[in-house]
Each structure stands twice: as structure tokens, then as C-alpha cells.
Amino acid sequence: MRCILFPLFAAGLLTLISTFHASAEPPPGLDRFMAAAKRFGELQKVAQAKNTMPRLAEPEVADLLATLSDANSLFGTTTYNRGDMPAMLQVCNQGTQIMSDYSLSGLTGALDKSDSKDVMTRKVFALQAQNIATFQAEMIPIMAFSLRCQARLSQLMADFVSHLPPSEWTDTRREGLQTVRRGMAGGVSAGLMMLGATDGSLKPQFEAQMASALADTAPSIADMLPVAQRQSILAQAEKITPPTELKPALERIIAAMSRTDCEGLCQR
Numbered sequence: 001m002r003c004i005l006f007p008l009f010a011a012g013l014l015t016l017i018s019t020f021h022a023s024a025e026p027p028p029g030l031d032r033f034m035a036a037a038k039r040f041g042e043l044q045k046v047a048q049a050k051n052t053m054p055r056l057a058e059p060e061v062a063d064l065l066a067t068l069s070d071a072n073s074l075f076g077t078t079t080y081n082r083g084d085m086p087a088m089l090q091v092c093n094q095g096t097q098i099m100s101d102y103s104l105s106g107l108t109g110a111l112d113k114s115d116s117k118d119v120m121t122r123k124v125f126a127l128q129a130q131n132i133a134t135f136q137a138e139m140i141p142i143m144a145f146s147l148r149c150q151a152r153l154s155q156l157m158a159d160f161v162s163h164l165p166p167s168e169w170t171d172t173r174r175e176g177l178q179t180v181r182r183g184m185a186g187g188v189s190a191g192l193m194m195l196g197a198t199d200g201s202l203k204p205q206f207e208a209q210m211a212s213a214l215a216d217t218a219p220s221i222a223d224m225l226p227v228a229q230r231q232s233i234l235a236q237a238e239k240i241t242p243p244t245e246l247k248p249a250l251e252r253i254i255a256a257m258s259r260t261d262c263e264g265l266c267q268r
Contacts, residue, residue, distance in 0.1 A: 029074050030087055036067040037094040044101065053105045056137045068095065069141035071148040080152070082160040088153050095146035102135045102142075103128045132194065133201040140194075140206040144213035147191065150184055151217035154224050158265045169268070177224075177268055184221050185229050188214060189236060195250070196240040204243070211242070211249035218256035224265040230257045 043054045043061060054061040080088065110127045111120055132139060157180070161169070191214045194202055202210075222230050234257035242250045 029078070030091065033067060033074065033091055033094070036064045037098075040064045040068060040098065044098075048105075051106065051109070053102050053135060053138065055135075061138075065138060065141065068098065069145040071145050075148060075152050080156055082156045082163070085153065085156050085160060088149070088156065092146060092149040092153055095142050095149055099139055099142045099146055102139045103131050105131050105135070129201070136202055136206050140202075140209050143187075143191065144209050147187060147213045147217045150187065151220040154180075154184070154220050154265070158224065161265060161268060174268065177265065181225055181229060185225060185233060188218075188221060188233055192233070192236050192240065192253075195242060195246065196236070204245075207243075207246060208249075211246045215249035215252040218253045222256040222259055223263075226266055227260055227262055230259065233257045 040054065040061075043058075043064070047054045054064075056062050056065060074091065104124070104127065107124070107127060110123050115123065161173075161177075164173075191210050194210055195207060195214075225233075234254060237250060237253050237257060240250060
């Protein structure tokens with residue numbers, strides 16, 4: 001499980017858009033989203049003090065998570081431009097941070113100072129798998145939102161890069177784009193790992209939600225990935241034997257990652 005790769009997207013994008021000037025007005029709906037994120041953070045601190053995370057069974061948590069995972073209200077009808085990238089990055093960051101916090105809940109107690117790097121890595125992966133099973137009702141909607149947010153942001157990123165003068169396409173920005181790619185590819189791979197799991201830990205409703213988000217975002221994500229990275233994801237997707245109801249979504253993912261055209265960000 002590789003949820004911990006999602007923050008790479010934010011780090012890479014910050015490097016890519018350094019010195020960029022944001023729009024004067026925030027996108028519609030941002031204030032409501034950020035207010036929900038702030039309140040969720042407060043509840044999270046209380047829960048973490050008890051060595052857990054906020055649960056969907058709590059009415060206020062359910063309302064907040066509904067707001068924080070509502071991609072349609074933020075992206076459904078609103079038109080964004082590259083000037084909105086910094087504000088949109090705040091939104092994406094909130095989702096990825098919440099997801100990572102759920103994924104790594106209990107990390108301190110799971111590790112020992114004497115653990116080797118390999119032992120530590122195995123323990124972290126085991127903890128993430130356990131937390132996905134435990135917190136799937138909270139995590140999967142947020143992960144689906146994060147994929148959609150990053151896919152939308154990647155479209156703005158492509159527009160931004162296309163308007164850069166050649167002299168401003170620096171090595172630093174190239175490195176930023178590579179980091180963004182690793183983060184996005186890691187997120188897709190993590191989602192596919194969930195769909196490909198055979199232990200039955202993920203409930204069908206959450207498998208469907210994850211499959212839908214992966215399928216909907218696959219074309220935008222493929223646009224920014226070099227063909228070699230697409231093929232790596234494709235190989236992973238083709239190994240999955242999904243239940244009948246998820247086959248159409250998986251076929252859409254495979255179709256997107258099978259493309260060999262390379263334009264726009266793919267060429268950078």
C-alpha cells in the first residue's frame with residue numbers, strides 16, 4: 001500500500017509553480033471546504049489523543065467528511081483557470097493529508113527504534129493495510145476525492161506549463177514535474193492495489209467508489225505521464241480480476257493507460 005506517496009504531488013507542484021501569481025478571488029466553495037477541514041482537524045486532534053481517528057458513526061464527523069469528499073460541488077460545474085492552482089492545491093492537500101493520517105494512524109506504537117529499514121517498511125505497509133480495513137468508510141471517499149482533485153489540478157498544470165516561456169522551463173521545474181508524476185502514479189497504483197486485493201477486506205461499495213474515481217481520472221492522469229509510466233500502471237491493472245460490476249471501470253483504466261500518444265505534459 002502506497003498512500004504515503006500522495007504528498008509527493010503537492011511537493012512537486014509547489015516546485016513547478018514557484019513564483020506563480022494566484023488569482024485574486026478564491027474558487028467558489030473553497031471557504032466552506034476549508035472551514036470543514038479546519039473543524040475536522042480539531043476533532044482529529046481529540047481522537048488522536050485517544051490513539052484513534054474520527055469515525056463516520058459520529059454525526060459531526062459524517063457531515064464534515066461528506067463536505068471534504070464532495071468532488072461534485074467543487075469540480076462539477078465550476079470552471080477553473082491556472083490562476084486557481086494555489087487555491088486548488090490547498091484543497092488537494094487537505095484531502096491527501098487526511099487520508100495519510102488515517103493510513104498511518106498508530107504508527108508510533110507500531111515501530112521500534114531497533115527496527116531495520118526493511119522491518120520498518122514491512123510494518124508500515126502492514127499498518128496501512130490494517131488501517132484501510134478499519135477506516136475504509138472514512139478513507140475511501142477521501143482518497144477518491146483526492147484523485148479527482150489532483151486530476152483536475154493536472155489540467156490546470158498543463159495549461160500553466162504550456163504558457164511558460166522556454167527560458168522559465170528550468171531544471172528545477174522539470175524536477176517538480178517528475179515529483180508530481182511519481183505522486184500521481186503512486187496514488188493510482190495504491191488504488192489498484194486495493195482493487196486487486198483478494199482478502200476481501202474492502203467492502204464492495206468502497207471498491208466501486210475507488211474504481212469509479214480511478215476510471216474517471218485515468219485519462220487526465222495518463223495525459224501527464226510518459227508512456228513508460230502508463231505501461232507500468234497498465235501492467236498492474238491487467239493483473240486484476242475484478243467482479244463483474246467493476247469490469248467496465250477497469251476497462252476504462254486500461255484503455256487510458258494503453259495509449260501511446262505523448263503530447264503536452266507527457267512530452268516535458
